[in-house]
Amino acid sequence: MEKTKIVLATGNAxxxxxxxxxxxxFGFDVVAQSEFGIESPEETGLTFVENALIKARFAAKMTGLPAIADDSGLSVVALGGEPxxxxxxxxxxxxxxxxxxQKLLAKMQGQENRLAKFVSCIVFLKHETDPTPYIALGECFGEILTEERGENGFGYDSLFFYPPKACTFAELETKEKKAISHRAIALEQLKQQLAGENK
Known part of the structure; x- marks a missing residue:
């Protein structure tokens, strides 16, 4: 059976x-939007869900294919949800x-409450104007350290201490991080939604 092409609204390999x-x-062949020469649109949403939808709708519009996008970030309690x-x-x-x-470390200097969470929102559209997109949300809770630890990962991984593993995301092997991260949780949710529809 031929796989259905789906465009992923990112250039991140x-x-x-x-x-x-x-x-x-689920029979999808994922193609990055960069392969179509598409740049990401301006993210003007006020939530992770809105930004993911903006990216997915734009990719679907430009290619005529189903689209998937994620928007993710770090939310720090003491900074009112920044960054x-x-x-x-x-x-x-x-x-x-x-x-x-460096900016995060500077803003967290002297803060006693170091609680934070990584958030990932993944949306899946069958077409550009799909009125009922699949929306999956994953969260991963931890703390912000006062200095970096670990060589792996990217973004804020070296500052994000994950208590269940007693180390930062940057100290985990890639395979280990992929199994427990906020994106892994959101992907698992999406998988359940797709599996439910394919019953």
């Missing part, structure tokens, strides 16, 4: 592989992961 592993089980929607550009539009981590 890691995300493409992660999503492809799950979606291939939140701005996690990737916390220290500015052209900021590197290291710049963003």
């Amino acid at each position: 890691g995300k493409v592989k992660e999503m492809a592993d799950v979606l291939s089980q 939140g929607l701005y996690s990737a550009r916390y220290a500015g539009e052209q900021a590197s992961d290291a710049d963003n981590r």
